[in-house]
Amino acid sequence: MTTEATVRSPALDVERLRADFPILQRRVAGRQLVYLDSAATTQKPAPVLRAVDAYYATSNANVHRGVHALASEATDLYERARQRVARFIDAPAEGIVFLRNTTEALNLVASSYARELLTSGDRVVLSVMEHHSNLVPWQLAAERAGLQLAYLDIDDSGRLDLAGLDELLAPPTKLLSLVHMSNVLGTVNDIKSIAARAHAAGVLVAVDAAQSVPHSTVSLRDLDVDFLAFSGHKMCGPMGAGVLWARPELLERMPPFLGGGSMISRVTLERTTWNTVPHKFEAGTPDVAGAVGLHAACDYIDSIGRSAIREHERGLTRHLLDVLDEVGDVTVYGPRDADAQGGVVSFNVGDVHPHDVGTILDRSAIAVRAGHHCAQPLMRRLGVAATVRASVYLYNTHSEIDSLGAALGDVKRIFKVG
Amino acid sequence: MDYDEIVAVGFTPVDDDLYREIILDHYRNPRHKQALPAADRTVAANNPLCGDEIDLMLQLDGEGIRAVAFEGRGCSISQASASMLCEAVTGMRIGDAEALAERFRAMLQGSSADPGDIGDLEALQGVRAYPVRVKCATLAWNALLEALHQDNAEEQRDST
Ligand SMILES: Cc1ncc(COP(=O)(O)O)c(C=O)c1O
Numbered sequence: 345m346t347t348e349a350t351v352r353s354p355a356l357d358v359e360r361l362r363a364d365f366p367i368l369q370r371r372v373a374g375r376q377l378v379y380l381d382s383a384a385t386t387q388k389p390a391p392v393l394r395a396v397d398a399y400y401a402t403s404n405a406n407v408h409r410g411v412h413a414l415a416s417e418a419t420d421l422y423e424r425a426r427q428r429v430a431r432f433i434d435a436p437a438e439g440i441v442f443l444r445n446t447t448e449a450l451n452l453v454a455s456s457y458a459r460e461l462l463t464s465g466d467r468v469v470l471s472v473m474e475h476h477s478n479l480v481p482w483q484l485a486a487e488r489a490g491l492q493l494a495y496l497d498i499d500d501s502g503r504l505d506l507a508g509l510d511e512l513l514a515p516p517t518k519l520l521s522l523v524h525m526s527n528v529l530g531t532v533n534d535i536k537s538i539a540a541r542a543h544a545a546g547v548l549v550a551v552d553a554a555q556s557v558p559h560s561t562v563s564l565r566d567l568d569v570d571f572l573a574f575s576g577h578k579m580c581g582p583m584g585a586g587v588l589w590a591r592p593e594l595l596e597r598m599p600p601f602l603g604g605g606s607m608i609s610r611v612t613l614e615r616t617t618w619n620t621v622p623h624k625f626e627a628g629t630p631d632v633a634g635a636v637g638l639h640a641a642c643d644y645i646d647s648i649g650r651s652a653i654r655e656h657e658r659g660l661t662r663h664l665l666d667v668l669d670e671v672g673d674v675t676v677y678g679p680r681d682a683d684a685q686g687g688v689v690s691f692n693v694g695d696v697h698p699h700d701v702g703t704i705l706d707r708s709a710i711a712v713r714a715g716h717h718c719a720q721p722l723m724r725r726l727g728v729a730a731t732v733r734a735s736v737y738l739y740n741t742h743s744e745i746d747s748l749g750a751a752l753g754d755v756k757r758i759f760k761v762g
Numbered sequence: 763m764d765y766d767e768i769v770a771v772g773f774t775p776v777d778d779d780l781y782r783e784i785i786l787d788h789y790r791n792p793r794h795k796q797a798l799p800a801a802d803r804t805v806a807a808n809n810p811l812c813g814d815e816i817d818l819m820l821q822l823d824g825e826g827i828r829a830v831a832f833e834g835r836g837c838s839i840s841q842a843s844a845s846m847l848c849e850a851v852t853g854m855r856i857g858d859a860e861a862l863a864e865r866f867r868a869m870l871q872g873s874s875a876d877p878g879d880i881g882d883l884e885a886l887q888g889v890r891a892y893p894v895r896v897k898c899a900t901l902a903w904n905a906l907l908e909a910l911h912q913d914n915a916e917e918q919r920d921s922t
Pocket of ligand 1 (some may be wrong): 446
């Protein structure tokens, strides 16, 4: 089948890729599923599903303990996954800590770094566009350790307002934690130059890369940040496999996050010494199958190429913005510029509540997110209670965006908008 | 584990009877949406999923509901349901209002889809097909029951 999509987006062969995702064949409400909610979680391709299955079917055993053959295979697979993920983000592997998700990774930094190693009166800088997972852990740490929090604002096009950055980076600021790509606005922040300014001021930089790592080439060596968090489930991997990368020398200085098995070197009833990094931060039995699946996800994404994925998404985003324009009476939040944002577009239709929009789209088997997107302070800043969000990935087509446009026409008709 | 039980396979027409005219009318032109300074009871109810907020205010009069009003914001289902509630229970005896609220909730959540004669409220029956939206429709009714029970609880406390 030669669709318009493959003609307009030669960056990748979307029909061939779609065949890798079993769930995309399924029907909802009697119609072909149109999945436009990849910013929440992406669908999983067959090679990832097979890797998880194969791990349990052939090599399952607990890792880093036991001398039998399966234990050593499982350990090998787990450590290979660590190497693979490090290569995926162009970072040294000793800095990779496997955790459940971005949220857990940011909590680890807020707890073991900010709460433990910063002192009362120190300042941590965030922004108003953060996901709750890059807000609440810092609020908790601030309360416990007497830290101050300050926030970068956004401008009317949903970009970070950096006018006051140098002032905010001045003492007593010790750490800046920012989202790389907003899960609401799609805005991509220029982390590399912000990090350079922060480091010049002696401020460490943490990055919530949940939305950037899956969709574009992210190189740690290039960004030169100190902490980076992301989730495997947003990049074709299984749920439960998340990643923190941190500079190994910082991990050395940080006290453990959780205590238990695997993270220790020697335990007596009086005193315990810690395992080497990154194992010091991986207490208990890890999600080995998740790590193996994430390894397969890295291979899958790199077999397509992240610049091809970015190109494809740029085309889809441009089309999405055009279609929303054609629908009419639609308010779009964010840059509205496919070159300045990733494949995420938030909008409202007239004054229709986003959940009513979501329900009507659902009847056409179109899956979007409707709500506050775990970013209530950003909603308040935008002056809305909630938005509808369509987000795309490597498997979406232009004709799916057209279906969204048609269904938004139903919304306008039912609610008599315009 | 039986997947087939939870996987939605049926066909839903785009224009089913969820967004009936009367619901949209109550949403656009809500009745009794105002402050009620003489209220004896106010219950604030929230539905975090939709961000629906309803403050339900009741003025009681012995065994009866003398006046009822609401303020709030949210999706069409939550706001229309609150508006219809206010119309339905104004002037009702407390016991009858409780019974109506229970029948309404049973219509949306319970095993019995037939609520008997509930007048215009029957229009909200379409919500039954949308499990995630049932909370929107029942929000104001839960607030009503809470307000009425609060009253009972206090009376019981008074009498002991
Ligand atoms: C920007 C951003 N940060 C953090 C998260 C949290 O990710 P997770 O739920 O996998 O911890 C998400 C996803 O929901 C996100 O989009």
